[in-house]
């Protein structure tokens with residue numbers, strides 16, 4: 001791989017390819033961090049949808065603090081994928097989760113992007129080794145797995161494939177940090193990475209319980225928001241369970257509850273996602289949403305995430321008075337730029 005044309009700190013132009021839920025969220029994030037963003041998506045109504053997503057996200061982004069000069073006006077939606085990446089210093093791919101599509105799109109991006117520019121895929125679970133098979137320069141392809149919405153949830157999991165250069169993984173990890181993200185750089189590939197493997201274990205169990213009539217969608221959601229979810233926002237499952245061992249910590253917790261691990265508390269096989277289970281999940285979520293639209297739920301979620309980030313000290317709690325007499329709420333996320 002030719003070495004990257006610029007240092008992560010020098011990046012000014014980012015391309016986002018695929019502009020749905022996640023690609024659009026990335027666009028909003030990079031705009032808020034003060035980058036010039038080009039975007040391409042083949043859907044006929046993509047530009048209108050993308051600008052709507054950015055406009056809906058902007059109040060939350062203003063609340064957590066915009067970079068100097070950040071503006072939705074710095075978004076250019078291009079007519080072709082080649083135009084989107086022609087001048088880019090970093091490319092984020094967020095096309096549908098279909099392996100063949102990812103393979104050919106990443107090869108197309110590799111052919112069109114300037115030599116050496118790092119290209120990251122938002123894939124939720126494919127190892128890069130499986131996606132980089134058709135690219136002429138697989139060395140610059142990495143996974144950069146975000147969490148929804150990428151403009152508020154800090155984590156990005158970064159990992160390369162067998163043919164990725166270590167330098168590209170390092171460059172991407174540094175770039176995401178500069179761009180305001182919290183990064184886990186994985187040493188080795190693992191389908192689903194770290195967080196989605198954990199989420200999927202919980203998700204499979206939730207689907208089994210609904211399929212078997214053992215719990216409702218509401219009970220499952222309440223069991224997390226009224227229970228472990230409150231702890232997980234600031235203390236992970238391992239340290240949280242260490243406290244379950246009292247003064248004896250994790251050692252006592254394992255001695256005490258270890259034998260229960262052998263009890264059949266979980267079913268690791270995925271349930272059959274048949275029409276009945278699908279309908280039960282959709283109906284349960286419709287009931288939980290009540291009269292709230294998706295747009296209202298997105299705004300509610302965004303405010304909830306901001307409140308949690310503030311409450312856990314990852315964003316300033318108080319608005320501060322600037323020297324210009326104007327109240328600012330600077331973001332502490334991404335203060336490396």
Ligand SMILES: NC(=O)C1=CN([C@@H]2O[C@H](COP(=O)(O)OP(=O)(O)OC[C@H]3O[C@@H](n4cnc5c(N)ncnc54)[C@H](O)[C@@H]3O)[C@@H](O)[C@H]2O)C=CC1
Nearest residue numbers: 018019020021022023043094095096097122123124146148
């Ligand atoms: N939805 C989520 O919560 C998360 C999704 N991801 C990953 O992000 C990627 C995108 O997922 P979503 O945004 O949820 O899907 P989406 O369906 O909302 O958006 C996909 C977009 O890709 C466009 N598209 C279709 N063919 C394309 C092509 N050949 N080239 C470029 N764009 C194309 C579609 O028009 C659509 O706008 C997937 O790899 C997914 O696994 C990652 C983290 C979370």
Ligand SMILES: C[N+](C)(C)CC(=O)CC(=O)[O-]
Nearest residue numbers: 123124146147148196199
């Ligand atoms: C549903 N999902 C598997 C696409 C979710 C993710 O990949 C990450 C997230 O946002 O939770």
